[in-house]
Ligand SMILES: Nc1nc2c(c(=O)[nH]1)N[C@H]1C(S)=C(S)[C@@H](COP(=O)(O)O)O[C@H]1N2
């Protein structure tokens with residue numbers, strides 16, 4: 001019966017409904033499987049490591065890392081090991097973590113509530129189960145901290161993880177924004193964006209969102225700096241002007257070339273980062289290598305990525321691996337033969353708006369600052385060069401500059 005219906009869904013269904021023979025067979029089948037169920041032993045529930053699959057013990061070095069020692073009440077920053085990963089999805093346990101809070105709240109989803117109030121017809125309060133009853137959709141989106149990719153210098157700032165690891169990409173499941181911790185994390189988001197594609201997510205990579213990422217509910221604001229993506233979401237207040245809440249007033253106002261503050265500059269610029277070969281790695285000898293990495297943009301789609309192996313004098317187009325998705329990491333690949341000479345490799349992203357990722361010197365002009373001052377810049381998207389020495393070791397060519 002199953003294959004019959006599968007090949008001709010419409011007519012098969014009609015025949016199934018009208019044919020007494022088929023119906024009789026279905027009822028008998030159901031009785032048989034019900035009997036089978038009552039006789040079956042209870043399912044075995046494995047414990048500990050078997051109940052939730054763990055990585056190989058030989059990959060224990062693939063961990064989030066930080067440049068600063070986390071303290072009880074200040075920022076916690078853990079960076080994704082981009083150089084150890086491939087594809088476009090960040091495993092949930094390796095998603096970067098950036099908190100301006102006093103610890104990860106331990107929220108019981110049964111007790112959690114989401115309130116929507118302010119300029120709405122009537123205020124609404126949802127449980128997590130209410131949220132999950134709405135029609136849902138899942139989409140792949142990156143998050144990137146406004147502080148990512150600062151061209152940091154110094155001994156601990158040599159790797160792609162510690163420079164660019166404040167970005168990760170997940171499949172978020174969501175329906176159609178204050179956090180649940182004690183110091184009231186509040187963010188403003190323009191209403192037009194809210195009605196467009198801001199999402200209340202309840203799942204990450206197919207399972208409930210991890211506590212570090214905002215369990216049980218978080219906001220995702222595709223393409224905007226991740227500081228807007230409120231975790232442990234419990235309140236969406238619809239208002240007619242931005243709040244300039246404490247966390248956004250001091251934290252991320254850039255200065256434009258005319259000297260004015262650029263508050264509420266939400267969208268991230270185009271960026272491509274070579275993850276392999278990258279700082280701290282070593283090429284064992286001359287020969288074939290694939291240059292690969294990730295590109296993304298707050299402008300929507302990555303249009304192209306170009307690779308230079310001569311420090312930016314010439315560029316060639318890399319391959320973009322499918323799928324190429326709006327506001328998602330895009331994997332690029334470029335076949336390359338290293339002849340064993342010293343060289344500088346770098347990647348440059350162009351997005352669908354036609355915006356081209358600037359060099360560090362160009363970025364300094366855009367942000368009206370000097371290259372030396374950049375270690376404090378937000379939204380930094382200058383091109384990151386990696387130097388390959390004759391012995392194959394790879395270092396940050398900004399740090400060495
Ligand atoms: N409630 C709450 N939401 C928050 C934060 C926070 O401290 N509290 N940090 C923000 C910042 S600065 C960033 S970069 C992202 C980081 O998301 P992640 O920790 O899931 O990677 O969450 C944002 N949402």
Ligand SMILES: [Mo]
Nearest residue numbers: 098145146227
């Ligand atoms: Mo951030």
